[in-house]
Amino acid sequence: MKLSVQNVVTKIDQKPIIQNINFHVNDGEFVGVIGPNGSGKSTLLKTIYRIYAPSNGTILINQSNTNKWKNRRFAQQVAVVGQESSVPFDFTVEDIVSMGRHPHKGFLEKDNDYDETIVTRSLNEVGIEHYRNRSFSDLSGGEKQRVLIARALTQEPKLFILDEPTNHLDIHHQLHLLDVVKGLKLTSLAALHDLNLAAAYCDKLLVINKGEIVAEGSPEQVLTEGLLADVFHVNGTIIKNPITEKVHVLYTSKAEAKSIV
Structure with a gap:
């Protein structure tokens, strides 16, 4: 799956936060978005996964304008892990991870053996299978983040978007998470604070400063x-x-x- 961002401008309260954004992510490529706090990294990602509507420009997935996609189709193709680890109601870990199957199910359709296999695999991939019957609200911040990553994996996405996914994780689980993402060989776009993690795992880096891309290329070229x-x-x-x-x-x-x- 290929992502293409063309001439995108996003305004919040009529103020441009990102502007003149142009880049593409090739099929299977892991691209990192780096930049100082307040540079526009999260706004860019939220524009791509449709929290914000761009004031100008186009976002294409496999040459198709995602602005015209229905939510169900988008959720079947794109999984998102944001910075927040809150869930409005309390569920078990297994319940939350199983929610990742919803875009692939019909109205009132129950989970089948395949769905349960995907849920178990995703729990194992992030190392929380033993938490499956725990209450989500009882978990630490890092554990909650791993649950939400497992839920995203359960969607079986073609495009993975991660906004500071390692924020609440210790170094062991930071490395494990990025190993998992890299090993999936999905088209992935991730905002990262740690430049050394970005250099170690990303095929390409985008540097954003003051709402614009100021550098783009391999870690060796950019850093x-x-x-x-x-x-x-x-x-x-x-x-x-x-x-x-x-x-x-x-x-x-x-x-x-x-x-x-």
């Missing part, structure tokens, strides 16, 4: 010392991991920078 200074306002050195050969950011504190000078 430079100049970009760290200009966009993120930090000092750092870019090195190559000798084991993975991926680029890695070493940050330098202001005190360290002064001592070097």
Whole structure:
């Protein structure tokens, strides 16, 4: 599945938050969206998954304008994991993960053996099968996030959109989650804060600053010392991991920078 974003502008209260956004995600590609807080990352993702309607521009999935899609069709193709881990009513973990099958079911159609197999597989993929009978409200923030990721996997999407999916997770589960997403070989678009995780897992990076894309390319092309200074306002050195050969950011504190000078 290919995603294409063309000349998109999104306004909130008549104020442009993102503007002149153009990029595409190829079939099976894992693209990371990085940028400082308030740069427009979440607004971009919410525009793509139709929380916000673009003021201008077009969003295409396999050359089809998603603005014309019905909600059911969209949910059959696209799964979203946002920053929030709240659910308005209390359900068991299994109930919530099973909700991911709803777009594929008819009115009042009950789950079948295939649905139950998909639910169990998704629970196992994020490591929470043993929580299936637990109350969602009793879980920690990180555990809740893993449940919502399992629900998204249960949709069997063709496009996976993740908005800061690792925010509530410890490092072990951050790596496990991104391993799962990468291993699915789905077309994936993820906003990430951690530049080193983005460099390790993403095929391509989009850098957003002040509502516009200011850099695009492979992690090796995008992550430079100049970009760290200009966009993120930090000092750092870019090195190559000798084991993975991926680029890695070493940050330098202001005190360290002064001592070097």
